[in-house]
Amino acid sequence: MSAGTLEISGLTTSYGPVTALDTVDITAERGQVTAVLGANGAGKSTLLRTISGLVRPAAGQVLLDGTDLTHAPAEAIARAGIAHVPEGRGVITELTVEENLRLGAMLGASRRRTERGLAQVYEMFPPLAQRRRHDAHVLSGGERQMLVIGRALLSGPDVLLLDEPSLGLAPRIVAQIFGLLRDLVDSDGVTVLLVEQNARSALSIADVGVVLNLGRVVARDAAAALAADDGLRHAYLGF
C-alpha cells in the first residue's frame, strides 16, 4: 500500500441529538483528488473536522495507511501527515505572512528544508512573497487561500483536506488554485480530499466524487461519470 491512503469506515458524528454524519465510508487514494460534494448542511465540513480530530466521532474509524487515528488529538493527527485547511478562517491574522508559513513548516522539517520550502511557496504564490513581512490581515481573500494552501504544503502532508477553497473567490482565481492543486497531486502524489459546494469546478479536477446528503453517502463514482449523471446533478449538486 502506498503512503497516503485514507480509509474512512462507518464514520458517525453527532452534535447532541443531531446526526451530522451517518456511517460514512470513503477511501481516498494517493495521487488522486477525491471530491466530496453536497448541499449546505450535508455534513461535508463535519467529515473533515472529524477526520482531523476537531470533532469526536460517535462511531467508525479513520485509518491512515492502516494506522488508527480515530481518537487521536488534532495535533497528533496533523503530525501524522494529515493537513486540514479549514473553511474561511484558517489564516492567523495577528501573525505575519511568513510567520503563518513557518508554523506550517514546523512539523519536523529541518531549518534548511524550511527555507527551501518557503522559497518554493513564494515562487508558487508571488503575492505572498511581496507581503511576507506584513500582518496576514492585509491579505485579500484569494491571497489568504494561497497562504493556507502554501502553509499546508510546507508541512509536507501525505493527505490534504481542503474545505471550500473556492468560497468567496473570483472564478479566475478559483481556476488558478484548482489548476495548481491538480499539478501538485500529479507531481508530488499527495492524497487530496476536496470538500466543495461548487461541484462543477471540483469535479473538473477530481478523479473520484462522493455525494453526501443529510450526512449519508448517496452516490460515489468517477468524477466524469458523476458530472454526466443529469438526475444526480439536479437532485444534489445544483448545476
Add this chain to the structure above:
Amino acid sequence: MQQFLNVTLTGLGQGAVYAAFALALVLIWRSTRVVNFAQGAMAMFTTYLALTVIEGGQSYWVGLVVALVAGLVLGAVIERLVIRPVEGGPELNAVIVTLGLFVALQALAAILFGSTFRSFPAPFDLRGFTVGGVNIAFTPNSIYIIVAVVVVMLALVALFRFTDLGLKMRAAAFSQEVSRLLGVPVGRMLTLGWALAAGVGSLSGLLIAGGSLVFPAYMDAVIVYGFVAAVLGGLDSPAGAVVGGLTIGLLLSYVSGYLGSELVALAALAILVAVLLVRPQGLFARTAARRV
C-alpha cells in the same frame, strides 16, 4: 523642582514594576482570555517563599531564583488544575475562579507565614545618589529594579519574536483551532504561557518587596494598578502594558507626591474609568473596536 525630580524618579521605578506586572496580566489575557486577579496573591506567595529562604541564611539571589521558579511552577499548576476547566466557558466563571484563588492564597500565606509586617531585604543600597550636593530619590536599588525589568522584557521579546517556541505560543494564543491543525500542542503552550506570566509576576512582587515591608495583602493595590496599566495599554498589547505601566507609575507618583498617598487608589480608579469610557481599546490596540 527638586521635589518634582524626586517624584518623577520614584514614579519611574514604580512604573517599571507595574509594567512587569501588567505584562504578566497581558500574557495571560492574550492566551486564555482570563484576567488573572490571583496574580498579585501568587506573587505575594512566592515572595514569602524567597523571604523564607533568605531568612534561612541564603543570599538574596538564591531567594530570587526560588521565587521565579516557584512562580513558574505555580502558574503551570494553576492553569492545568483550575483554569483549564473554565477556559472558553462563561467569562464570569473564570473571573470568579481567579478571585477564589486570590482569597485562598492570601489566607494560606497568613496561615503559613503569619499576618505581621516583615521587612524584605534589598540587594543594593537604598540611599539615594547625590547629584551636585543634593540627595535625589534615585538609588542603586532603583537601577537594579529597572535593569531587571528591562532584561526580562528583552528576553520575552526574543522568545516571542525569534524562536519557534515563541511563534507556537503566539499562534496558540491567537487561534487555538488553527494551531492544533498545524500540530501545535495548544494545551502545553497555554500552560507554558501561564507559567511564564506567573514568573514575571513573581519578579514584580519581589522587586516591590525589596527594601520594604511584606504582609499577605501587600500586593492588593498592585493588582489594581497593574490592571489599570494593562487596560491603558490595551489588554492585548505587551508593548502597551509596558508603556501603560510606566505611565501609571508616574501619574500615581505625582498624585501621591502632590495630593496625598490616600488618594492613589482613587486616582487609579479615575484613570481606569476615563480610559474605559474614552478609549476602551487602550492606547495600543490593533483592532479598532473592542468590547469592554
Add this chain to the structure above:
Amino acid sequence: MSQQTDEPAAAQASSPVATGAPRPGPLAAVRRRLPRSTFGRHALVVLLALVAVVLVLELTSPFRNSQFATMSYYAIAAAGLTVLTGLNGQISLGHGALMAVGAYTTGLLLGDDGTGLPLLLVMVIAAAVTALVGAVVGAAAARLHGPYLAGATLALAVAVPGLAIYFDHTLGGEQGLPVASPDVPDWFADAVYFLSANETPTAKYLAYLGWGTLLVVLLLLANLMAGRIGRVWRAVRDDEVAAELAGIRLGRVRVLAFVVSAVCAGLAGSVLGVVVRLAAPSGFTIVLSLGLLTAVVVGGLGSLEGALLGSALLVFLPPAVTNLGIGAGLDGTQAAQLAPFVYGVVLVLVMLLAPSGAVGVVKKLWNRSRTNRRGPSTRRTG
C-alpha cells in the same frame, strides 16, 4: 410560572423551569385558599418568615442574636448582589465600598451621641445616598462587561477606604467613625414582652431591625424579579443582542439593576454601622466584597434563597472552622485565616464542580427525581 406553595417566595420568582401540571392531592386544596397575586403570595411567605424570626430570636442566646444581626446585613447586601450578578450578569467586587457609603452616612447622620435623626429616616437616607453613588458607578459599569467590570469594581473597593483616611476630620481616618447605638423604643420592648415575656436588650433589637429590613428587602426584590423588570434583566443577561433588538434600552436596564443593588448595599451598610457601632476603613476591605461574592456564588447566582444560605455560611462557618484550626494546633490569628481560605477554595470548587451553586444543585436533583417519576419519555437525549 409555577404554582408551588411549598417553596419560599423567591423560588417562584427565579425558578427557570415551569414545573408542569399541578400535583393532585391535599396541596391543591390549600393552594385554592392562597392569595392569587404574586405579591400576596410573597407577602404571606414573608409573614411566615417573620414568625420564624421572632421564634428564633426569642429562643436563642444573646450571642446567637448578635450572629443573626450580622447575618442580616450580609444577607441584605448579598440579596442585592445576587440580583445584579445572577439576574443581570454584571459582576461587582465593589459592594463592600457601597456598604461603606451606607455605613458612613448612617454614622454621620446619627451623630456619635445618638442625638441625630431617627434611625429609620437615617436608613432611608443612607439607602438613597448609596443609590446615588450606585447610579454613578452603574452608569460607568453599564458599558463594561466581565473582566473589565470586575477590574473596575475591584479598583472601587480598593480606592474608597482611602477617602475615609483623606477626609479624616469628618470621617475619622484609620480609627473610623463611631456610630451611635440606637435605644430600644419602649413600644417595641413592650410588644416583645407581651409576646414572649422576655426583655429586649440592644443586641436583640438590632437583630430584629436587621431581619425586619432583610424581609422587606426580600419581599420587594422577589416581586421585582417576578415582574416585568426581572424578565427584562434576565433577557439582557442571556442575550444582549436579542434584548436590544426587542427594544430594550440596555444601558438604562443595567443602571437600574446597579441602583437596586446599591440600595441593598446601602441598607446593609447602615445596619452594619449600628450593629458594629463603627464605620472604619478596615471593615470594608476587598475581603468583604469577595465574601459577599462567595455568598452569592455558593448559594447559587440569581437566587434569593441562595443569598440567604450563603450569608448564613459567612456567619456560622468561620467560628466552626476556626475552632477546628485551633483544635489542629494553629494559633488564634492563623486559625482566623482558615475561614477566608475555605471561602477561596469553595469559590473555586463551586465554579469547577457546580457553577449553579447549592440552590441550583438542589433544583436539578428535584427536577431529575420528578422526571424519573414521570418516566423516561421526557428526558432529552445528548
